[in-house]
Amino acid sequence: MAAPEVMDLTKVGRDPTFSDRLGGDGKLVHRCIQCGTCTASCPASAAMDISPRQMWRMVQLGLVDEVLESTTMWLCSLCYQCQVRCPRGIPLTETITYLKQTAMKEGLVSSRQSGAFYRAFADVMRRYGRNREMEFMVRYFMKGNPLTAFKFVRMGTVMMMRGKVHLELPVDREGRSLEKLFRRVAELEAEA
Numbered sequence: 295m296a297a298p299e300v301m302d303l304t305k306v307g308r309d310p311t312f313s314d315r316l317g318g319d320g321k322l323v324h325r326c327i328q329c330g331t332c333t334a335s336c337p338a339s340a341a342m343d344i345s346p347r348q349m350w351r352m353v354q355l356g357l358v359d360e361v362l363e364s365t366t367m368w369l370c371s372l373c374y375q376c377q378v379r380c381p382r383g384i385p386l387t388e389t390i391t392y393l394k395q396t397a398m399k400e401g402l403v404s405s406r407q408s409g410a411f412y413r414a415f416a417d418v419m420r421r422y423g424r425n426r427e428m429e430f431m432v433r434y435f436m437k438g439n440p441l442t443a444f445k446f447v448r449m450g451t452v453m454m455m456r457g458k459v460h461l462e463l464p465v466d467r468e469g470r471s472l473e474k475l476f477r478r479v480a481e482l483e484a485e486a
C-alpha cells in the first residue's frame with residue numbers, strides 16, 4: 295500500500311492512543327517534527343511502501359490500519375541509522391519492533407507471511423545457533439503458504455549449485471543451541 299498523496303482524515307478510522315499503546319518510549323513519536331532525516335538515513339526506504347517519515351506521521355495521527363498493514367516495518371533491517379540520527383531523540387528502531395509485535399498480535403493478514411519468516415528463523419537459530427538454510431526454508435513455507443515454495447524452486451536450485459544453500463550444516467560450521475539465551479529473553483519479557 296503506497297501512502298496516498300492526500301488523505302481525508304475525516305473519512306478514515308483513527309486511534310489517538312495508538313502511540314501510547316506501543317510500549318516502551320513509543321509515545322515519544324509525538325516529538326517528531328517531520329524533518330525527514332530518518333527516511334534519508336534509511337538503506338531500505340526505497341523498497342518501502344510508506345517512508346519512515348510518513349510512517350511516524352501516520353503513527354502520530356493514529357492511522358493504525360494504514361501503518362500496521364504497510365510493508366515498511368517488515369523491510370526494516372534494524373540498522374539503527376534513523377534512531378541515532380533523529381534530532382528529536384526518538385527511539386525509532388525500538389518502536390518499529392513494537393509495531394511488529396502489535397501487527398503479529400493482531401494477526402493482520404499482511405503480517406502473517408513476515409511473521410512466519412521471523413518465527414522460522416528464530417526456531418532454527420534457537421536450535422542450532424546459526425542458520426541452517428534448508429530447514430529454515432521448509433519451516434518458513436510450512437508456517438505460511440506451502441504452495442509459494444514452487445515460485446522459488448529455480449532460485450533455490452541455482453543457490454544450491456553455487457554453494458549458498460546447504461542440505462546439512464558442514465561439520466566445521468556446526469553451531470550451538472541458543473536455547474538458554476531464548477529462555478532468558480522469555481523470562482525478561484514475562485517480567486516486563
Ligand code: SF4
Nearest residue numbers: 326327329330332380
Ligand atoms: S528523523 Fe526524527 S524528527 Fe525527523 S522525521 Fe524522522 S522521526 Fe521525525
Ligand code: SF4
Nearest residue numbers: 336370371373374376
Ligand atoms: S532502523 Fe530500520 S527504519 Fe531505521 S534506518 Fe535502519 S532500516 Fe531504516
